[in-house]
Amino acid sequence: MNASDDGTMTADGRYLVVSGRRRQAADPAIPEPLRRELVSELTAARRLLGDDPDAARPRVRDAEVALAERGDPWWEPTPDGRRARLAAAMRALLRHRRPDATICPSDAARAVGGAEWRDLMGTAREVAAELATAGIIAVRQHGADVDVATAAGPVRLARGPDWSG
Numbered sequence: 001m002n003a004s005d006d007g008t009m010t011a012d013g014r015y016l017v018v019s020g021r022r023r024q025a026a027d028p029a030i031p032e033p034l035r036r037e038l039v040s041e042l043t044a045a046r047r048l049l050g051d052d053p054d055a056a057r058p059r060v061r062d063a064e065v066a067l068a069e070r071g072d073p074w075w076e077p078t079p080d081g082r083r084a085r086l087a088a089a090m091r092a093l094l095r096h097r098r099p100d101a102t103i104c105p106s107d108a109a110r111a112v113g114g115a116e117w118r119d120l121m122g123t124a125r126e127v128a129a130e131l132a133t134a135g136i137i138a139v140r141q142h143g144a145d146v147d148v149a150t151a152a153g154p155v156r157l158a159r160g161p162d163w164s165g
Helices: 032-048 053-067 079-096 105-133
Strands: 015-018 021-024 137-141 156-159
Touching (some): 053 079, 079 105, 079 137, 079 156, 105 137
Antiparallel strands (some): 015 021
């Protein structure tokens, strides 16, 4: 959620109070184009809750974690929390885009790391490798599947053979 929703931001900007309930605010360091994509994915997932809650819940969770509205607080990140946010951002961005579209690992790193996103690129590639091993995503270079651990240079992430999103 953001300050324009039916709520009031706390003075420190960390929480949004809606109907008397305090909720973690989205990370303000997420670049605006990525924030818009993640909010759009969250909105679409929430709309799906009434029709197909089993399909919607993981989508809602991924978008909320990617935005840092759930999970570790964005103002006190932990290594495990960042890894969870990176994985959630990768899945949420791939869901939001066309089924045949790809994302760059830096998209997830930018969403999670803000101005220090470059410091997260090694971790983003590790998380991509874990998701690729699970078949959730595919790592590609020049259109061919590659092992991200041995690939030199830029790679792209796509929906994998076991994508359920």
